[in-house]
Amino acid sequence: MPNLRELRSRIRSIESTSRVTKALQMIAAAKMKKAQDKVLDGRAYSEKLNAIIGNVYQSNPEVFSSISEDEKNKILVLLVTPDRGLCGALVSNILKEASNFIESINNDYEIRVIGKKGTSFISKTVDNYESYKVSDMPTFEEVSPITSSISNDINLIGFAKVFIIYTEFVSTAVQKPKIKQLLPVEINFDENEKVNNEFLYEPSLDKVSEALIPRYVETSIFNSILDSVASEHSARLVAMQNATDNANELKQDLTLDLNKARQQQVTSEILDIVGGALALEE
Incomplete structure (x- = not known):
């Protein structure tokens, strides 16, 4: 068993760590x-924007097929990751999902990365990439230059497919890596949701689609960033709460060991005193 000095030193160290994890937990809860x-x-x-696109797709599906035509057959992959760690397995899960997906791509592709963790990972595996940074609480105005730049690249280069890899926020305790295909647009709806009405487009269908598709891409990217940020803070809250609980349990165990060691020391000293007194009497 460690001596009293070692046990007190370990308890002080754990108390210091517990205060740090508790502070990080409170910050993560607020964010x-x-x-x-x-x-x-x-x-x-x-959801409202997707409903509008669904109505356009039902009445004029050729609009989406014409937009997605591409002779170069090039794929764009957008990876959204956190900037920092201390959030459990969230970072490793999203990077593992991205690694498996990139390895499965047989065509030529380009990568755009949002987040320091993803940038650090991609820089070790891919030579050509572009990275962007966002704050802890991104606004649409802040992210708009990034989404506009990516949307312009899609129009200029003409990618055959566009995928976005991010962490979907489900609940405080559940965050799932997700791969979403942005282009060509995939519309999933039930038979009950189909609308048989004809729509009139003003000024024209081409003008509406030219404005609708870029807005859909920019909104999807922005929402994926929001999902990733919410998932990061939620995962950090859970991780820091678990770390604080484990530190408190370890502190209790060490305190018990400290009390036992002190008791043994006191008992040993009493026995020494009694033994010395008996020796003097003899």
Whole structure:
């Protein structure tokens, strides 16, 4: 068993670590609430936009097929990751998902990365890539230059397919890596959701589609960033809470060992005193 000095030193060290993890937990809790609210607000807009695109697709599916035609057959991959660690297995899960997906691509491809963790990972595996940075609480105005740049590249280069890899926020305890195909647009709806009405487009269908598709791409990228941010703060909250609980349990165990060691020391000293007294009497 370690001596009293070693046990006291370990307890002080664990108490210091516990205070740090508790502070990180409280910071993550405050940021998580704001990030979750942004995700829910963004999803409401995204669902309405997807409904509009679904109506256009049902009445004029050729618009989407013509947009996705590409002779170069090149693929664009957008990877969204956190900037920092201390969030459990979230970073490793999204990087593992991205690595498996990139290895499965047989065509020529380009990569855009948002987040320091993804940039560090991609820089070790790919030579040519572009990286972007966003804050802890990104706004649409902040992300707009990034989404506009990517949208312009899609129009200029003419990618056959565009995929985005990010962490989908499900709940505080659940975050899932997700691969979403942005282009060609994939519309999934039930038979009950189909609308048989004819739509009139003003000024024209081409003009509406030219404005609708870039907005869809930019909104999807922005929502994926919000999902990733909310997932990061939620995962960090859970990880720091577990770390704080483990530190408190370890502190209790060490305190018990310290009390046992002190008791043994006191008992040993008493026995020495009693033994010495008996020796003097003899």
